[in-house]
Structures are given as C-alpha cells and as structure tokens.
Amino acid sequence: MRAIRLLQLTTFVSTLDRFVMPPMLISIAADLAAPLSEVVRAASVYFLVYGLMQLVWGTVSDALGLVRTMRLTLLAAAVATIAAAFAGDPLWLAITRGLAGGFFGAAYPASLVYVGDTVPAKERQPEITRLMVGTAMGIGLASIGAGVTAQLLSWRAAFIATGVVSIVLAVYLRNLPQPPMTRKGSNVVKAIASVGRTKAALFVLLMAFTEGVVLLGVLTLLPPAVEQSGATPTTAGAVTAVYGLAVFLMTRVVLTLTKRLHPSRLIAIGAGAAVIASALLAIGQTPLITIGAAVMLGLAWTAMHSSIQTWATEVVPDARATMISLFATALFAGSAVAAAAVAGLAEAGAYGTIFFIAGTLTIPLGLFATVGRARWREP
Secondary structure, eight states: OHHHHHHHHHHHHHHHHHHSSGGGHHHHHHHHTOOHHHHHHHHHHHHHHHHHTHHHHHHHHHHHOHHHHHHHHHHHHHHHHHHHTTOOSHHHHHHHHHHHHHHHTTHHHHHHHHHHHHSOGGGHHHHHHHHHHHHHHHHHHHHHHHHHHHHHTOHHHHHHHHHHHHHHHHHHGGGSOOOOOTTTTOOHHHHHHHHHTOHHHHHHHHHHHHHIIIIIHHHHHHHHHHHHTTOOHHHHHHHHHHHHHHHHHHHHHHHHHTTTSOHHHHHHHHHHHHHHHHHHHHHOOOHHHHHHHHHHHHHHIIIIIHHHHHHHTTSOGGGHHHHHHHHHHHHHHHHHHHHHHTHHHHHTTOHHHHHHHHHHHHHHHHHHHHHHHHHOOOO
16 A cells, blocks of 8 residues: 555656646747747647657666666656756757656656556556546646646746656655566567557557547647636636546546446446547537536546556556556657647637547547457456
8 A cells, every 4th residue: 555655646746747737838838929839839749758758668667677767767857847947938848848758758657567567457457546546636736736836926936846846756766665577688679579469459559549639638738728718827727627636536436436347338438428528628618618528537537548558557468568658658649649730720729629629539439449348358
C-alpha cells in the first residue's frame, strides 16, 4: 500500500505538469503577442516528445531500475519546466516544454510497469485504476491552479511551481522500493519484435493512438474552448477541474465495477460516455455544458482507458516494459497529432467542429476496442 501511494504521487506530479498548460493557452498567446495556433502547436510538442521518448525510458529503466530512472528524469524535467517560465516566444516555449514532456514521459509509464512487475495479473486492474487517483488530483489542481495563477499572477509562476514540486518528489521517491531488475540486459530490438509479432499488441497500440486523439485531444482544447465562450481563465480552469474531480469519483465506481463486469463492458461504457461528452461540446462550450461533458469524460477515462491500459500490460508479458512504452508513445502521439491538426480550427474558434470530429472518431474506437477485448484470451 505504501508503494501505491508513492506511485500515486508520481502520477500526480506528472499529470500536474501535463495539464498545467491548457488552461493558460490564451493567456500565454496574449503575453507573447503570438497567434493562438502557434501556442497550441507548442503545447502539442510536449505530447509528441512525451510519446516518442517512451521507448528510450523503457530501455533505460531496464538498465538503471525503475525507481532510479523516475528520480533522475523528474530532476531533469524540473529544470526544463522552470526554463519554460522564462520563454519569450513560442519557439523557446516549444523547446523547453518539449524537453519537459520528454523527461516527464518516464514517470507514468514507469509507474505502470512497476505495478505490472509487482502485482499479480488478476489483481492488476484495481491497482492501475487506483493510480488514476493521482491523475485526478493532478488534473484538478493543474486546471484550477493554472487558471487562477495566470489571472492573478502570471502563467510563468505556474511552470515554476510544477518544477519545484518535481524536485521535492524526486527526493521523496527514495522511499519507493526497487523491484527486482528481471529485464536487465534485455534486447530492446527483440522486445519490439515480440510486440510486432503479437496481433493483439498491435491492435491495442492502434486503440491507444485513437484514444489519444479523441480523449487527450479534447482535454487539451477544453479550457481555451470555455474561455473562448466568454469565461475568464479562472472559470475555464475551474470547469476543467471538474474533470479531475470526476476522474477521482469515477475511480471508486469503476473499482467496484471491475469485480462485476468484463473489461470489454467497461470499455463500452467509457466509449459511450466519451461520445456523449463530444456531442455536448459540439453543441456548445458554455461553462454549464462543459461541466456535464467533463463528468462524462471522467467516466470515459476511468472506464475505457484503464481497461485498455490494463490490457496493454497483459498482451506481451515477456516484453511488458517495451509494450507499455509503445502504448504511451501511441497515446501521446495521437494527442500531439490531434492538437497540431486542429490548431487552425482552434485559431478560428471552430471548437464545435473539433468536438464533432472527436465524437465521430470515438464511435469506431469504442466498437473495435469492445469487440477486440471481448474476444481476446490471455496467453
């Protein structure tokens, strides 16, 4: 139980940094006198590098150990995210945030691998779902805290705060036991080949990419969409913080449902919730509508994402670290592609169109993931 608490703190800090920028996109663009589309693309760099670095950290953690890798990368991420606070143009912002995303990219996947290495398969989904408590707290604090900070102080102060918290956590993780290094000296090429030969693994990676497009893509643009409707940055952040609260509450619900329902049914429930959320946001982005959508997105993340994520830890047991790394790569690559692709629509304020597209893509995601998980049998 002590280990899961420390892992929750790790997911909290990683999520805090990942979600601190979306509520401040419009404020950053105004302060830098830059088009919103350029700042949105700078944010997409974070997700792209976050995803691309996963395989690197999977290999490094096999050599150095999960805990040591998490501690070293958190320190490097702290330096990068504090440097972002001194950005004077979108290019420097993109570079520093990209570096921060690359280093923070080691935290959450390493936590998943830690659970996979230390918890039996039958008990794994509840523990992975518990990790989402840290995610929920990070989303909530980042959403409301970043909005308030940007309005009352400066968006730069928010980046400094996440950097300091990362340094504190890196020190505190000395208390996390290091699991046995069973994959030390493993061949990453062979591990990738093992994943590539497994049809179920490739299918899960495709689902992760699509999930990144429709879930993380929507979350990135939720705060500026609300602010575009006339709300203040604080209000936009508060509305988005409802998502974090929803994830926290829905985690308890999903923990109960995991004992009664097959994972395929949880995926179906989550996909349905994501479609409803996208439909609401396509209609309008007022604070009231967005609150309802945020609750649905919280259910989608805890039910669908946790189930697909748990599936990723099971499809290739002999290459679990590599599979989790590739899973995160696919997830955040999808998010980065989505953010870059719709930057022009965001600049034009066409958020209804963006959310309609997300909802349309969610339908095949939910159908294929539900049927695929129902048919899959553990090797």
